[in-house]
Amino acid sequence: MKKQFFIALVLIFIFNAAAAQEVNVNMGPEFMAAKRSTLSGIIGYDQTGYYVLQSKLRGLNPQTMLAHFDNQLSLTKQVELSPSYEGKELIVESIVYMDGKIYLFTSFKNHKLGKKFLFYQTVNKSTLTPNNDLKKIEEIELNKSKDGDYWFTTSKDTSKILCIKNLPNDKDEPESFGIKVFDSKMQLLWEKSVELPYAEKLFDISKYIMSNEGHVYILGRLYEGKAKETRKGKVNYQYKIFAYNRDKSEKEITVSLGDKYITDLQMGISDAGEFICSGFYSNMGTHSIDGTYFLKIDPKNNKVLSRHAKEFPTDFLTQYVTEKEAKKIEKQEQKGKDFELYEYDLDELIVREDGGAYLIGEQYYVRVVTTTYSTGNGGYSTRTTYYYNYHDIIVISFNRDGSIEWCEKVPKRQVSTNDGGFYSSYVRALYNDRLYFIFNDHIDNLQSWSTGKLKNYTAGQNGVVTLVSLTREGKQNRTMLYKAKDIETITVPKVCEQISKNELIIYGQKKKTHQFSRVVFK
């Protein structure tokens, strides 16, 4: 007992000291969970604590678990969700927290009727089991070989939920889908059936969002002739945005930069209701990026308010790299040859209250190495190793008019093997227009992060959890949140989440030991 008290005191001291005046860290108790289980997401919280989704693998099947943690981050209840109706199993499609209620969305495929039905029911917050109030909200006619899908998203203020039914069309049929928007009490606000003038095989829906007012935006990639990124050395696709307003008006907007490749796009909605779409483009292909694209639309009349494409400045490309690398880049640029940033994924577009936005990306790629070795008895064997690379984060801040305000790199180096990069990547938070990034790092990088000479993160003695803050002006500050060796678990940044204006939940896991902690921004 004394020992535990002493450890608790030490931990409190460490985490308060590590908070670096910007944040407070409250560690929850460790808890044991099934071997092949992990956190899927935090769905909501109320005065009693947090509701989280966990997933457990049974065979190769993920099982959904719903759990409740109190405000001290202790596990109070955990239930495996296996919804059924009169002995017939329902497939869990989504779980959403709206207006203080947990809604469970499930589907049932009725082969006899040739239909896949979509239902919702509320979940009892005390028992975490579904209530007996199952209601049908949608159905899909099954195709011979396809079932169709249901997709969900909520508005930013969680006052509405969008349900898209993606119909199981044949590849030559027009792409078609259904939209239904419900309020937080699951009353249908409006619906629409859409048939696009493009064949299913040539149009891929990539993202969809909904504004607080219930306007729906769908982003997709349209290929020309064949679903290939490049044909005869030229860009073979363009992005399309479809805006569907609650008053049933609609607009199709083409996002194209001629012979430039738009590698990825993200969508967001400002507090004033303006629709913003932004992303990266490249001159070379879809594996590198050369600049950013920005588009703003007035939702009232779907009029384009601003549209910009801007190359990354050279000082951004040379930021936080070694002197040798910087000189090489500068030389290349002076010769008129393009230098591009390689393998950056576009993660997020955050629209600020002032109407400007942050665009966040991360360098991510997988390297596969196959080695052949002698088995010693005259035979040979091969071994394949997957190297998961999660490196620098980039942040581009846009002004309200879409021009670039500043670009900043957050250098990091995370390489792991054969683990899917489980402990790599980052979690971000936004508080008072200041961006925060939390990730696993090497302790030496706290000093050398700006020199371009980074050490790879490894769990253990040299592992730290780093907090990087970016001010509204793009000034970067890096501090240690806590040392990896001070806790029993390893932080899993990919599943951590900002749950309220000033709170972020951190999740740690090592084998069967799991732990939540709370970061409060000051």
Next chain:
Amino acid sequence: MKKLLLIATSLFLSYSIYAQTDDDDLKAMFDDGNISTSKNVLKINSLAWPAGDLPIHYERVLLEVLSVEVGVGYILDMETIEIQIPYEDRVGSKGNGYSLWVNPRLFLTGNAPEGYYMGMLYRRRAYSFEYTYNDYVIINGIQSPFAKGRFMVDFMYGFGLRFVDSGLYQSSLPSFNKMRMVFPTSVKLGYKF
């Protein structure tokens, strides 16, 4: 007062009817002829005939992810085509006979009997000319519904060892030929009930 009672009664009745309708509608949506809850599949094996084997298989779901398939077949007295290493030493007739199949399966995706599975297969083929094969095989397979879910297609492949017991001929068999590698493959069509 009468009016109030009438309104209350009609409100109650309309609510009951509404609730009843809701429940009936749900029941209709879930009425799939018990296809989704059926635990039995009867199958024929379309790839066993080259081995002269005409089996019928029956699969029973035991747990959510576990099932067992058993089969019994009549073996025709005919020239057979089957991949074995080393290759079949005995040419000509082994006589007719019977086959027995026992195959427990663990479903890694989906719930039994649908999805990707792994398992073990014990197969015995006994011929009238005192010739018996005992096969012990590790298998992989995938079983999917088609034609409104009532019918199933089961594709399975595996590799394992065959132990040959040739009775009267045993002494004449070279020792290396008493154990062989076999690669059973099957495409079965089944009816779920």
